[in-house]
Amino acid sequence: MSSDCIFCKISQHELPADIVYEDDDLVAFNDIGPQAPTHVLIIPKTHIASVNELTEANCNVVSKLVLCAKTIANERGLAEPGYRLVMNCNAEGGQTVFHVHLHLLGGRQLKGLG
């Protein structure tokens, strides 16, 4: 837990969020500024600032994030039409919240990455 991290606070239920899934390792909640009909953020409960901080010791959680995104996508009928998973890293990657998170985007035709 990082005391000044909003995603840590959401995972500890210290800040409100529209949580769609939670277990011992991760929390999934609707993005506050959705870019698609489905825009869910999936985060580890453990504070990891960015992909740059992933190591052999803590990277197992990433597969859990992806599997959670897959399950949510399936539940919403997005598996067949398709969806996008995105992890931004640091400033030029477009990261604005420095707690690792996976974006699940779907429900409309997504364009190329810019």
Ligand code: AMP
């Ligand atoms: P990124 O730019 O990849 O770091 O993504 C951060 C995302 O977090 C953005 O899409 C924001 O809209 C979203 N966001 C920021 N604060 C909140 C919040 N309190 N609840 C839900 N989503 C948030």
Ligand code: ZN
């Ligand atoms: Zn955090």
